[in-house]
Amino acid sequence: MINKKVVKLINDSRNIAILSHIMPDGDNIGSCLALYNSLIKMDKNPLVILDDDVPEIYKFLKNSDKIVKPEKEYEFDLVIVLDCGDAERLGKSVKYLKNGNVINIDHHINNTRFGHINLIDETAAATAEIVYKLIKEFDIQLDIDICQCIYTGIVTDTGQFQYSNTSFITHEITADLIRNGVEPFKLYKVIYQNNSKEKIKLISKALSTLRFDYEDKIASMIITKESFDTIGAKDEDVDGIINFARDIKGVEVALLFREIDNGKIKIGFRSKDYVNVNEVAEKFGGGGHKRAAGAIIDGDLDNIRNKIIETVIDVLRR
Numbered sequence: 001m002i003n004k005k006v007v008k009l010i011n012d013s014r015n016i017a018i019l020s021h022i023m024p025d026g027d028n029i030g031s032c033l034a035l036y037n038s039l040i041k042m043d044k045n046p047l048v049i050l051d052d053d054v055p056e057i058y059k060f061l062k063n064s065d066k067i068v069k070p071e072k073e074y075e076f077d078l079v080i081v082l083d084c085g086d087a088e089r090l091g092k093s094v095k096y097l098k099n100g101n102v103i104n105i106d107h108h109i110n111n112t113r114f115g116h117i118n119l120i121d122e123t124a125a126a127t128a129e130i131v132y133k134l135i136k137e138f139d140i141q142l143d144i145d146i147c148q149c150i151y152t153g154i155v156t157d158t159g160q161f162q163y164s165n166t167s168f169i170t171h172e173i174t175a176d177l178i179r180n181g182v183e184p185f186k187l188y189k190v191i192y193q194n195n196s197k198e199k200i201k202l203i204s205k206a207l208s209t210l211r212f213d214y215e216d217k218i219a220s221m222i223i224t225k226e227s228f229d230t231i232g233a234k235d236e237d238v239d240g241i242i243n244f245a246r247d248i249k250g251v252e253v254a255l256l257f258r259e260i261d262n263g264k265i266k267i268g269f270r271s272k273d274y275v276n277v278n279e280v281a282e283k284f285g286g287g288g289h290k291r292a293a294g295a296i297i298d299g300d301l302d303n304i305r306n307k308i309i310e311t312v313i314d315v316l317r318r
């Protein structure tokens with residue numbers, strides 16, 4: 001499915017921007033650095049620009065220290081956006097979309113197709129899968145650094161190969177990555193056996209707010225700004241906390257409500273089996289995937305919690 005035009009555009013360009021969304025996850029950082037490290041091998045001049053910090057656990061990936069913030073002005077021949085369903089999620093990096101041809105590479109169902117070329121494959125488990133296929137079209141050999149980046153993107157977006165997005169293609173790609181030197185147990189140690197103390201304190205706090213609705217099919221938790229600040233947590237510490245609610249027996253929909261700055265509430269949506277949480281999140285201006293989505297809305301934490309739970313109950317009643 002890799003478009004020849006995309007490969008040619010990249011081959012013909014030299015100064016290449018690589019952008020992705022704020023609140024970066026493993027697929028974001030892994031995809032960006034896999035492409036960055038490949039373009040370096042091709043003697044290009046790439047630059048990864050992110051309007052956020054690189055989470056601690058992904059700093060082991062090669063050249064993560066070369067990622068810059070969207071501060072300066074640059075000249076680019078080409079702008080590649082990875083894993084970003086909506087240009088607004090680029091934060092301040094959105095300004096670089098004016099700098100040239102934009103290739104939008106992603107796997108979110110509701111991608112707004114803001115690129116000049118849009119390479120969207122919602123069947124891909126991770127953007128890193130699409131990036132892998134793209135890199136295979138380049139005239140370079142995969143190396144361990146590139147493979148670790150792709151593996152990280154895939155292992156995190158599939159929840160360690162647990163989710164329905166995991167396909168035989170996912171496993172074929174990861175087999176090839178292992179063939180090229182990736183040692184899964186080493187990556188697991190860095191990514192999953194390396195939690196900050198703050199994260200564990202935040203988990204404990206969030207679990208104490210667990211609430212069940214609609215015959216225990218909905219489990220929700222909250223993280224107030226006060227508890228977040230008191231613990232001294234970072235954004236990345238919130239990653240994965242929602243899974244504790246989803247992973248309870250009988251729960252179909254898990255919700256995490258987090259107070260962020262300026263009276264905004266960030267909502268995480270997860271489902272286990274059949275509810276399309278992307279649809280629910282879209283009703284509130286968000287989106288994502290069928291089993292994992294997010295939205296940010298203004299308002300009071302308790303009101304929003306009640307409103308979203310009512311909406312989910314309506315969906316479950318259908």
Ligand SMILES: [Mn+2]
Pocket residue numbers: 027028083107126127157
């Ligand atoms: Mn992704």
